[in-house]
Amino acid sequence: MSKRHQTTITRDRRALLVGHFSTVGDVEVLRQTERRLQALGIAYDVTPYTDARQSVDSSWLNRFTLDPARYSHLFVICGPFTPAMAVQHDSIFDRFKHCVHIGVNLTMVEPLSTFNPFEVLLERDSDRTVRADLSFREAPSRVPxxxxxxxxxxxxxxxxxxxxxxxxxxxxxxxxxxxxxxxxxxxxxxxxxxxxxxxxxxxxxxxxxxxxxxxxxxxxxxxxxxxxxxxxxxxxxxxxxxxxxxxxxxxxxxxxxxxxxxxxxxxxxxxxxxxxxxxxxxxxxxxxxxxxxxGFDEEFAAALQIPPNPQLRDNLIPEVGRVQALRKRFKMWKRRRRAQGGGNLRV
Missing domain, CATH: 3.40.50.2000 (Glycogen Phosphorylase B;)
Structure with a gap:
């Protein structure tokens, strides 16, 4: 092992749980994984791939602050997984290379014969099998x-x-x-x-x-x-x-x-x-x-029996407003003509 990758591994088992954790489904699958580890008495920490997800849960750790020597297992949780992703997130996959890698609920994009970096792969789907998504096991929660x-x-x-x-x-x-x-x-x-x-x-x-x-x-x-x-x-x-x-x-x-x-x-x-x-x-x-x-229907019917009284509207529109209204209507007429293929209009 090169000096770059040389790590003194702790004797105690401790898992690091990593993933996108960018959707509520991702987080539900993470919770399932946490419960399984708790039931087995194995300590763990959680870190997302990117800083942008840190605010989702205050208990999650920043990947750059972690000591690789503390961890024996790396759980890669949920979402698609490709060779390019391993390179993109080298702060995890390079520094924690010594851990047992376990893939949980992953979609393996490449054929397993050409790409499978996991000692154990409990995939959601690959070219060898398809499982129901693990979020089905999380009890639904409700809010108003x-x-x-x-x-x-x-x-x-x-x-x-x-x-x-x-x-x-x-x-x-x-x-x-x-x-x-x-x-x-x-x-x-x-x-x-x-x-x-x-x-x-x-x-x-x-x-x-x-x-x-x-x-x-x-x-x-x-x-x-x-x-x-x-x-x-x-x-x-x-x-x-x-x-x-x-x-x-x-x-x-x-x-x-x-x-x-x-x-x-x-x-x-x-x-x-x-x-x-x-x-x-x-x-x-x-x-x-x-x-x-x-009683509204009767009032409505009675309204139809009332004679007109135009004087009620004699001063409804001031002269200045009347000219502006006519200009606005003329402009709208010209726009409609152009839209209908009326060509250039000269006035």
């Missing part, structure tokens, strides 16, 4: 699922708009509570929707599967409650506007002003919204709202 439905900037409210502050507080709540989040958007058509939803059926189908909706949108709140889903709403307008007004009408109380609500208030609201009592209240709100609209 919340929707996040946000407004953009609403210019009609001017300097009263607090959408950015409301979003910041809701995102902080999500991070602190550890819930799973599905971001949602009420905009149509799909080309303008940030998450590809194209109609009410798609939006409400997601709503119906949530535990809680977090929103700054009126329709984020309304459509969630319509589906019996408890909602935390932050009115994005200082002093309260349509979101607050609608919540009061509905009798739904977890609605807040962005300048006044604190993290503790939102955490308490989330805990309540996750209760069966909150879900029952949301269903009651839905039923009351539907009942309150019973």
């Amino acid at each position: 699922v919340v929707g996040l439905c946000l407004t953009g900037f609403q210019r009609e409210y001017g300097d009263r708009h607090r959408g950015a502050l409301a979003e910041e507080k809701l995102r902080r709540l999500i991070e602190a509570s550890g819930v799973a989040v599905i971001e949602m958007d009420t905009s149509v058509p799909a080309a303008t929707n940030r998450f590809g939803l194209s109609n009410a059926a798609q939006f409400e189908s997601l709503c119906g599967r949530l535990d809680v909706m977090l929103t700054t949108r009126l329709h984020g709140m309304v459509l969630a409650l319509k589906n019996g889903i408890p909602t935390i709403a932050i009115d994005p307008v200082a002093g309260g506007d349509k979101v607050t007004s609608q919540a009061r009408k509905l009798g739904w109380h977890t609605v807040f002003e962005p300048d006044q609500v604190g993290d503790t208030d939102l955490q308490a609201a989330l805990e309540w919204c996750l209760s069966e009592a909150a879900r029952a209240d949301a269903r009651l709100v839905r039923d009351r709202a539907i009942a309150s609209l019973d």
Whole structure:
């Protein structure tokens, strides 16, 4: 053995667990490996291939700080494995060459006859066998699922708009509570929707599967409650506007002003919204709202019997605004003509 690779190996067995650990599936397979070693009474440490993954788990060690002499076994866990990867991660595969190498849940890209650096290979798939992925053995864990439905900037409210502050507080709540989040958007058509939803059926189908909706949108709140889903709403307008007004009408109380609500208030609201009592209240709100609209059809029909009164609109559009509107419509007409192959237009 060359001086470069010469290592005094510890008598005690200690394993080093390495891998990408870049997906939740990778981490689940790592947990399976850890449990097997714990059951066998073998000490171990974990290090990811790259520094970027160190933040996933505070107990993981930096590969450059490890003393190779402490380890007797190297477990290479999950993902594809190729000759190029061994070269790329030479800080591991060169320095720990003396260890017994065991591959766990790997996809071996090359034929084993040409590349297999492992004393023991418990692969996921290779040219000799295929196993079910080890993440199947990890018991599923569950956390609440919340929707996040946000407004953009609403210019009609001017300097009263607090959408950015409301979003910041809701995102902080999500991070602190550890819930799973599905971001949602009420905009149509799909080309303008940030998450590809194209109609009410798609939006409400997601709503119906949530535990809680977090929103700054009126329709984020309304459509969630319509589906019996408890909602935390932050009115994005200082002093309260349509979101607050609608919540009061509905009798739904977890609605807040962005300048006044604190993290503790939102955490308490989330805990309540996750209760069966909150879900029952949301269903009651839905039923009351539907009942309150019973007379709408008659009002709608009566509206069709009213004669016109154009004088109500005599000063609706000032002269300056009228000229600007005409110019805007003319420009839109020219763009449509060009798009339709109308060629160059001269006016």
